[in-house]
Amino acid sequence: MSEVASFVRGTWTIAVYTWREGMRKKILMAFLILSVLVIVGSNFMTSFLTQVTPGSEVDMEVKQMKDLCVTAISIFGVLITIFISASVVPNEVENKVIYTVLSKPVRRFQYLLGKFAGVQLIVILNLILMAALFFVALYLKERIMPTLLLWSTLLTYFEFLIVSAFTFALSCAATSAVLPTIAGLFIYITGNLTEYLKDVFVRAGQTDLWIDRMIGYISYGLYQILPNLQNFSLKNQILYLASNDPPRDILLPNLIAYGLLYAVAGYLMAYWIFRRKEM
């Protein structure tokens, strides 16, 4: 029992340390400040830009504000996620702090779990801050509690969790943060284009060549295995849905489970790479 407690305590200490370290990064603060500016500014922007018919002004402004804020949270949130996920381990290697930590009675699994948890703490905190501002801005505009926004934020987090886990895995193989950062952006972009693989599968076979068919099968296999971030597009729509919407209620827990499973896969991949690393 004490071993488990010690494991959890050690992991938590590393996570908190990673969180403190991460929050000191200027680039993260810059992204955060930019997103805050967009969210706060969206209120003024929509008022200045919109001059539609009386009566529909409020609806249009609210719509533009919602779309702008959800997009800002997505863009800045994913940038924060990628930068932090890509840098925590390589920076420790570069600073040689990792050698000091691993020379203590800390297992690699525990160290990595602490680092990953620290990254998630940073992502969650940033997301909470951005969502809270959006929540307040929306409430001031509509005077209705935008509770669906909480679900939208939750889904955004689980989308980031997948991107974060695989970027983190790739960062374990790198010695600097540059390549994993580029790889993280690539993961985000390709993750959104997974549907394209299905199109490739549907198109394949038209020429009747074996290579054509093979490409089709490979595409279909990848389509089945790779995470599809488009599944999380619900986060954009959820703010407009009626209070009673059965597909939303069923999809929400399924998407959360989907995000968690791929995050576990990403973390295991990170551990597999990290345990082979010569240090």
Added chain:
Amino acid sequence: MNTIRKSLVIVCFAVAVALGAWQGARVRHLRESERFYRWILAQSTQTRLFAGDTDLSEQQKLDFELYYEIVDAADTAIPDLPVGEDDYDADGKPMRKMTIAARDEQYSALVFDLASGDVLAKQREEFLQYSRERKISSVASEFDPAAAYSEGVNVSLANIFFGFRKVAANFIWLQVDKYWHQGMEQRMIPLMTMCTWLDPTFVDAFQLGAWHLAYNMTAKLPDTPEPLKVWNEKYKARIGEKELYYYIAIDFLKDGIRKNPRNHKLYFDLGYAIYNLKMKDYDNAVKYLTEAVRYPHEVWVPRMLNISLEEAGRYEQALAGWETYLKRNPGNLTAPTFIVRNKGRIKEKQANEAAERARNATDPQAAAAAKAQAETLRDEAIKIYESMNQAGEDPFAVGRIMKIKADRLFEEGLYLEAAAVLQNARWKSALLWDEATDMMIQAKIKGNIPLDLSEKKYVLRKEEAEKYKQAPKPQQQPAPAQ
């Protein structure tokens, strides 16, 4: 030991990926079912509201066929549902269970269960197949707006935007707004279409777009004289340049309804802003406003429905509507006036029916009884209208009282006096203008009183319009029957 650990990590990774893929397949199934569910909702609306449309594309015909297949398959799986007053089709038959379930939000879970379950598995596959082959008119799913334009083997353009289509649509809308303020209306149309293409759930764009088309585009255009109108095969009507915009606005709103079948705003605009105010087609106005009040709506929507019911001559329904409205909104100031007003209209209608019976009766006793009944009803109507004048002169009530007096003078053969009263009445109440003008001209013709120039022109215009209305029309092809 090391190899075992290594293998364990790989196995765990493989299991996590496999579980992720399995969960992914589940999510994919739910997303496909969700698209199917949205399509059923949209298609049930199309079946109820637009099944009589004659201008159906091949895609729309297949839509109907597939929907009827779904309705048949779901019949045994849906328990008996209460059939409401307006759950009957044009032939008076009760609607099928799926159509009733799909129109009511309380059965949403039931419809989604069917859409995602085994009962409609074959139809779901057919739907997905037809969607891929672009054989049916797809609708955007609220979770997956890309579905409206990314089916088939084409690469989804929407995916390249990474879900930021809504922001793109918003910025395009700002350009539409700018063009409007610059008076460049013609440039707005393609942008409005693109805007709704990028974001099919952008209800305000559909609403404002239709408003621009029906109101702002036509603001500077005069009403097209009947001889200049031409037969439009698509809309099965004789229309001019100005009227064409009304029909385009209707199409725009119908497209919005297909994509957002449960949003009251689109039904409201179609019913009130276009059919009532612009086209004076009160029956269609009532049809769409009745649909609007079925979904969560603003407080003024039932008011406009009740007003349209009155304008369509359905005073009993209007009265019942106002009474219900007052019960729900006890402090409302307009409802009591409309309740009294509709009571007066009902009496007037009954009086006119009795007067008609008196005119047509062959038995003098029956004629006298019907005439007496008409007089009593008219007196009652006048009393009702007079009660509206207690708090100050009500132009509508004053106008209606004068109209009743004119009716009496007309029946007595005092045509000059009737025309004089009607002339006064139409200036008292603008709502009475057309009705009083028609009757005044009728009185003048009957009494051999010469018409003035504007009245002669009015008569000529009406005769000409009537002549074109009577002209034979090309054969119409109705939608496939359910």
